[in-house]
Amino acid sequence: MNNFEFQTLKKIPGIGAEMYDMMIKLYPICRSITGDGVRKTLDIISEQIPLEKYEIPTDTEVFDWTIPKEWNIKNAYVKKSNGEKIIDFQKSNLHVLNYSVPIHKTVSLSELKEHLFTLPDQPTLIPYRTSYYHENWGFCITHNQFLQLEEDDYEVVIDSTLENGSLSYGEYFINGESDDEVLLSCYTCHPSMCNDNLSGVVLLTFLAEHLKNMSLKYSYRFLFIPETIGAIAWICRNEHNIKKIKHGLVATCVGDPGILSYKKSRKDNAEIDQTVIDVLKNSGNDYKVVDYEPIGSDERQFCSPGFNLPVGSLQRTMAPAFPEYHTSADNTDFVQPKYLADTFLKYLQVFSKLEGNFGKFNLKNNKDLKNKKETKKGQFFLNLKPKCEPRLSSIGLYRKVGGGTDITKNERIRTIIIFWILNYSDGKHSLQDISKKSGIHFDQIKPVAEILVEHNLLKEIKNK
Ligand SMILES: [Zn+2]
Numbered sequence: 001m002n003n004f005e006f007q008t009l010k011k012i013p014g015i016g017a018e019m020y021d022m023m024i025k026l027y028p029i030c031r032s033i034t035g036d037g038v039r040k041t042l043d044i045i046s047e048q049i050p051l052e053k054y055e056i057p058t059d060t061e062v063f064d065w066t067i068p069k070e071w072n073i074k075n076a077y078v079k080k081s082n083g084e085k086i087i088d089f090q091k092s093n094l095h096v097l098n099y100s101v102p103i104h105k106t107v108s109l110s111e112l113k114e115h116l117f118t119l120p121d122q123p124t125l126i127p128y129r130t131s132y133y134h135e136n137w138g139f140c141i142t143h144n145q146f147l148q149l150e151e152d153d154y155e156v157v158i159d160s161t162l163e164n165g166s167l168s169y170g171e172y173f174i175n176g177e178s179d180d181e182v183l184l185s186c187y188t189c190h191p192s193m194c195n196d197n198l199s200g201v202v203l204l205t206f207l208a209e210h211l212k213n214m215s216l217k218y219s220y221r222f223l224f225i226p227e228t229i230g231a232i233a234w235i236c237r238n239e240h241n242i243k244k245i246k247h248g249l250v251a252t253c254v255g256d257p258g259i260l261s262y263k264k265s266r267k268d269n270a271e272i273d274q275t276v277i278d279v280l281k282n283s284g285n286d287y288k289v290v291d292y293e294p295i296g297s298d299e300r301q302f303c304s305p306g307f308n309l310p311v312g313s314l315q316r317t318m319a320p321a322f323p324e325y326h327t328s329a330d331n332t333d334f335v336q337p338k339y340l341a342d343t344f345l346k347y348l349q350v351f352s353k354l355e356g357n358f359g360k361f362n363l364k365n366n367k368d369l370k371n372k373k374e375t376k377k378g379q380f381f382l383n384l385k386p387k388c389e390p391r392l393s394s395i396g397l398y399r400k401v402g403g404g405t406d407i408t409k410n411e412r413i414r415t416i417i418i419f420w421i422l423n424y425s426d427g428k429h430s431l432q433d434i435s436k437k438s439g440i441h442f443d444q445i446k447p448v449a450e451i452l453v454e455h456n457l458l459k460e461i462k463n464k
Contacts, residue, residue, distance in 0.1 A: 016341030019202040030093035033189045033226035034070040034167045042170040049208045055166035062236040064390040070165025079155040093191040097138030098130040103158045118143040126328040130402040133393045170224040176216035183248035187227035194335040199255030217358040231298035232388040247272040248311030250299045254343040255335030258317030261288040266303035270310035279349045294423035305426040306386030378430025381458045417448045
């Protein structure tokens, strides 16, 4: 047993309960991609690890994106004409469409309904919905409550602000012997939901605390950022150092009862991929490994073709495969201390293996090279904005309300096809390869590629 493993084992008893307690403290806070909820969250993390905090002003350009206005909320409710409060933000912050603009007016039932979001298939749960880049207001309620609403004059109040401000994120760096870095990333933008993603926040906080006094070969960088826009902003500001990242993991959905699942990096066979898979194989428990796909969390940005970093994601049940996903059921009952502790241990085993292999790792077989040979035929395109994802909503190619999987089927399929085409149009994969990799029929992919060409996101290149 090396020093690293010994220290790992000493820490384990009780760690799940400590992580769970921190999650309970973070749970009531109304977070979003900007605002005081994120700052409060970073403050709580700072009680345990000395976080560096950053603020990026509204309107700052980060690749194809712009930092949005800052959103804050004090209160929100809907009252019937008899004064009865039927929807109350104080009872659950999921009741408000995240990023709702301020409003105070009286509306009819039909107008109210245009601003209500429900889950007809899960009628007892409140959905989580967002509207970051399209100004709107709304409430999320159970479908059962929706069905009981009667004709009335409803007073709607959303006491929020959407103003120039900044986007906040936190970073913690542990300096190892080498400049080579292991990147650990989680997001801090979801309101009251536990598995997605407070479990990731507490996992990284406790891992950082555990590693901070150890002597390490690698340097370790922990990111606490809002999803998508935060990852894009962080990469944009740190592009000059990005090559130092040798291995990375995105931590999300790490506290539910499901088995461990690993989503490989886009490189498919990087050292981090082989290391995590080895740890899972030797764990004696069931596990699942899935290939990289450009759908999911911030690995989409780290693995965009302009960077193609060796960043995978070690989770338990992968979102959105659990029915509690993005609903009020992703609560403090769903995540449990023993599962948090088990994931914590697996992450430490991954680090232990990476440390042990430092400077002596050889790829067992390089599938990247094989892929290059396979792709000689077909139509090739080049992603003209390969650094992170381009902002599809600004050209009308993205849904207006986020958070749900209940957008129209065609809209959803098109978004997925766009992500596949953009992520793999690197000059090495033809449209036919992308069709094969994604399992999406070529006839569905081709017209979407043409739309992307029209929007100057893609250009056809000659087959070399
Ligand atoms: Zn989510």
